[in-house]
Amino acid sequence: MPPSGKTAASCWICRIRHKKCDESLPTCQNCEALELSCLYSDDKPAWMDNGDKQREMAQRLKAQVKRNAKERRGRRMIQKITREIEGHDSSNADSPPSLSPSRDEHSRDSIRDSITVDQTTEPQISDTDTTTPSQTLPFNTSPTTENSRSTAQRDEPTPAFFGAGSGPLVIQNEQDLRFITAYTDYIFPLLNPFYRPTFLEGGRSWLLVFAMRHTESCQLVISLSTYFLSVVPIFPGPGHSVCSSHTWQEVQCQSDLAVKGMQQRVEAISRCGVSGNLLQSTHLLGDIMLLLKFETMTGSSSSWRVHLYAATVLFEQFLSSPDLDDNVWKIPSDIEEVVSQSSKSALSTKEAHRFEASQTAFRFFSAAIITADIVASTALGQLPRLREHHERVLGTREKPHLNLKYIVGCENWIFLSIADIVELDLWKKKAKKSGAFSLMDLIQRASRITQDLDNGLASSDSDRNARNKDGIFSTFNPPRDQSIDHDIVTHIWANSAKLYLLVFTMGIIRKAVFTSLLGTSTAAAYLAAKNPVISPLPPNDPIWSARIYKNHNPNRNPATQDVCIKRIPLSKIRPELLQKDGDLTLEFCRGLWSGWGYAVQRKYLEYKWRGPETEEQLWDNEQLAESTYDKGTKITDHFEVVEKTPQAITVRCGDSPRNHPVRPSDGLFTISATIDKQREEVELRLRSCLFSSEGKITGIKGPMPPWMEELHQWYARIWSETASWKLLK
Numbered sequence: 001m002p003p004s005g006k007t008a009a010s011c012w013i014c015r016i017r018h019k020k021c022d023e024s025l026p027t028c029q030n031c032e033a034l035e036l037s038c039l040y041s042d043d044k045p046a047w048m049d050n051g052d053k054q055r056e057m058a059q060r061l062k063a064q065v066k067r068n069a070k071e072r073r074g075r076r077m078i079q080k081i082t083r084e085i086e087g088h089d090s091s092n093a094d095s096p097p098s099l100s101p102s103r104d105e106h107s108r109d110s111i112r113d114s115i116t117v118d119q120t121t122e123p124q125i126s127d128t129d130t131t132t133p134s135q136t137l138p139f140n141t142s143p144t145t146e147n148s149r150s151t152a153q154r155d156e157p158t159p160a161f162f163g164a165g166s167g168p169l170v171i172q173n174e175q176d177l178r179f180i181t182a183y184t185d186y187i188f189p190l191l192n193p194f195y196r197p198t199f200l201e202g203g204r205s206w207l208l209v210f211a212m213r214h215t216e217s218c219q220l221v222i223s224l225s226t227y228f229l230s231v232v233p234i235f236p237g238p239g240h241s242v243c244s245s246h247t248w249q250e251v252q253c254q255s256d257l258a259v260k261g262m263q264q265r266v267e268a269i270s271r272c273g274v275s276g277n278l279l280q281s282t283h284l285l286g287d288i289m290l291l292l293k294f295e296t297m298t299g300s301s302s303s304w305r306v307h308l309y310a311a312t313v314l315f316e317q318f319l320s321s322p323d324l325d326d327n328v329w330k331i332p333s334d335i336e337e338v339v340s341q342s343s344k345s346a347l348s349t350k351e352a353h354r355f356e357a358s359q360t361a362f363r364f365f366s367a368a369i370i371t372a373d374i375v376a377s378t379a380l381g382q383l384p385r386l387r388e389h390h391e392r393v394l395g396t397r398e399k400p401h402l403n404l405k406y407i408v409g410c411e412n413w414i415f416l417s418i419a420d421i422v423e424l425d426l427w428k429k430k431a432k433k434s435g436a437f438s439l440m441d442l443i444q445r446a447s448r449i450t451q452d453l454d455n456g457l458a459s460s461d462s463d464r465n466a467r468n469k470d471g472i473f474s475t476f477n478p479p480r481d482q483s484i485d486h487d488i489v490t491h492i493w494a495n496s497a498k499l500y501l502l503v504f505t506m507g508i509i510r511k512a513v514f515t516s517l518l519g520t521s522t523a524a525a526y527l528a529a530k531n532p533v534i535s536p537l538p539p540n541d542p543i544w545s546a547r548i549y550k551n552h553n554p555n556r557n558p559a560t561q562d563v564c565i566k567r568i569p570l571s572k573i574r575p576e577l578l579q580k581d582g583d584l585t586l587e588f589c590r591g592l593w594s595g596w597g598y599a600v601q602r603k604y605l606e607y608k609w610r611g612p613e614t615e616e617q618l619w620d621n622e623q624l625a626e627s628t629y630d631k632g633t634k635i636t637d638h639f640e641v642v643e644k645t646p647q648a649i650t651v652r653c654g655d656s657p658r659n660h661p662v663r664p665s666d667g668l669f670t671i672s673a674t675i676d677k678q679r680e681e682v683e684l685r686l687r688s689c690l691f692s693s694e695g696k697i698t699g700i701k702g703p704m705p706p707w708m709e710e711l712h713q714w715y716a717r718i719w720s721e722t723a724s725w726k727l728l729k
Helices: 012-016 029-034 052-091 145-155 174-191 205-213 215-231 239-272 275-298 304-320 335-342 349-353 357-380 387-394 412-434 439-462 471-476 483-505 521-530 547-552 583-594 599-609 621-626 706-727
Strands: 560-569 639-644 648-653 666-676 681-691
Touching: 012 029, 012 052, 029 052, 174 205, 174 215, 205 215, 205 275, 205 357, 215 275, 275 304, 275 357, 304 357, 304 387, 357 387, 357 412, 387 412, 412 439, 412 483, 439 483, 439 706, 483 706, 547 639, 547 666, 560 706, 583 621, 583 648, 583 666, 583 681, 583 706, 599 621, 681 706
Parallel strands: none
Antiparallel strands: 560 681, 639 648, 648 666, 666 681
C-alpha cells in the first residue's frame, strides 16, 4: 500500500512509485534527484487506471530511473578522469609518460595514458610508448649495427590502411609473455574455433601485436588467461580452490586497471576524433570488444550494454571517416588475385605493406561487432544499430566483403535474416499500437524472410566447399576440414532464426521452449516418433460433420488442419484415471494447460491481457490444473471451451473469447483421450482446425503458409508430449 505520508497534493510520479512526496513546486525533490519529469495535476492521468497502463508506466519509470543512474555514474566518471588527466599533466608537463615497473602495485599510477596536452595545441595520441630498458623487454635486443639498421627499416612508416605503423613492440615481463602466449595458442582458438586466418593474412600474429601495443590490451588478455586458470583445474585437489581465489583476484585487478586506462583513451580520442587516429582507434575498438567478451563470458558485470553501445558508436565513426578505405575488408586468399588487381605482373611493395596486423585485427573486430550488435538486438527488442552499414561491410551474397563464415562459423545471410526478423517484430508491435496491424501482411513479410533462409540453405548445400583457393600459399595454411562444421552451424542458426520468427509471429515471447526442447536432433526425433502428425485430416474425420464446426465456419472457408496422435500403454497410466468415463480426457486437458509446454505462452498472455475485465478467466497454474473445463470456461483470454463430452473437450482459439462474432483469425482445437482395449493402449489426440470465419475465402489453402504450418505441428507435438506426463504413474 502507498505510504501514509502521501496526500492529495503529491505529484503523480511519486504516487505511482509509492514514494513520499515533499510536494515542492514546480518539481519535487524525488523527481529532481532522479531526473524524472514531475507531474502535478488535479486530473488523474490516463495511465493511472489501476490496470495495464499503470503497470506499464511503472515499468517505464523503473527503467528510466536505472538508465538515469547509469548516465549519472558515467558523467561522474568522465569528470573524475578529466580531473585526473589535468592534474597529471600539470605535475608532469615536462616528463614523458612511462609504464609502471610492477603491475602488482594495483594503483592508478600503474596505467600511463599516452595522451599529451599542450597549451597551444590540440591533444594528440602518441603512437609509441616511451619506456626505459629496465622497465621493458623489447623483442629485438641485439646490439649489432646490422640488426639495428634492419630494425630501423622495419619501424619506418609504411603506406597502410590505417596510416603509419607503431613503434617497436614491448612487454612488461616474462610472466606477461607467458599469459599472452597461452591466450594466443589455447584460449583464443577455443573461443573462436572457426577462425583460421590464411598465410597471406599473417595467421594469428596480429594477436601478439594487439596484446603488446597497449597496456590495457595486455591487461585484458591477462584477465582472460587468469580467468581460465581459475576455472580449469590444471592440478586437481584441495589447493585448486585457493588457487582459484587468488587468480580471480588477479582477474578483477587486471580488468579494473584496463577499464581505467581505456576510459582515458576514449576521452582523448573523443577530443581528437577518429579520422586522424585510425590506428589507435582500431586498438581501442579491439580493447572494448575484448572487454565485452570478458564480461559476457565471466558474467561478472551487467555493463555489457554500455560497452556494446560504445563499440558501435566508435565503429560508426570509423565508417564515417573519409580516411577509411573500403578495401580494408577485402583480403583475397590467392596471391595471383592480388597480383592481378595491383600491377598485372608483380606485387608492388606498397601493396604488400597493406596487409598488416592492424588490418587483419580490424576485420576480426568488425565481424565481432556486427554479430554482437545483431544478436543483442534480439534481446533488446531494437533494430541493430549498424543495420544501415551491413551492405558496405559485409557486401552481397555473391561477392561478400567480410565473410562471417570463416570468423564465427555462420554465413552472412543468416545474420542479415535475423536482423530482418527483428525489424519485422518491431513493425508488428508498432502496427498493433497504431491500429494498422494486418495478419496477412505479417504472414507475407514473414514468408519472404523464410524464403530467403530456405534459398540460403539450398545455396550453401550446393557450394559448401567453395572457398577461394589459397593458391601457392595453400601448403602453409592450417588444414581445412571444417566444411561439415560450417554446414552444421549454418543449419543450426537458420533453424533457430525460423523458430525465432515463429515465436513472435504466433504471439509467444522470444524465450519459448522450442529452443531448449528442439535444440538437439535426438529430442526432435523423439517428438516426431512419439507424437506423429497427420495432415490434412481425412475426409471422414468427425470434425467436418460436427455442428460446432458448421456454426463457427459458416462459409466453409479453407482451413489449416492436422491431428497429433500419441499412444501410451495402459500399464503406464495412473489407475484412478481409468475408473470413471471422462476422467482421462479431463486430466489430459489439465495437463495441457498447466504443463510447461504452455507455460511460456500463458505467461505472455497473462502479461498482455490479464486485468479486471478478464480476472474471471483461468490464469494461474493451480486454476488450470484443477478446473473441470465446463462449457464456457475461458482460458488466458485466448481460448474458450465450446463443447465438452466424456471423450473430448473442444475449445475455440485464434482470438480473445471476448470477440464473439466472426473474426479473421479463428479455429477449433479438440483435446481427446480414448482407451483402445484391443491394443491395451490409451490414444491421445490434439486436433487443430484453423480458419478465418470472416467473409468468404476462395481456394483450398488454409490461412497458414507451409513453413508456419510445419512449426505449428512441432508446437502441437510439444503440447501433446508435456500434457501426457500428467497421466503417467
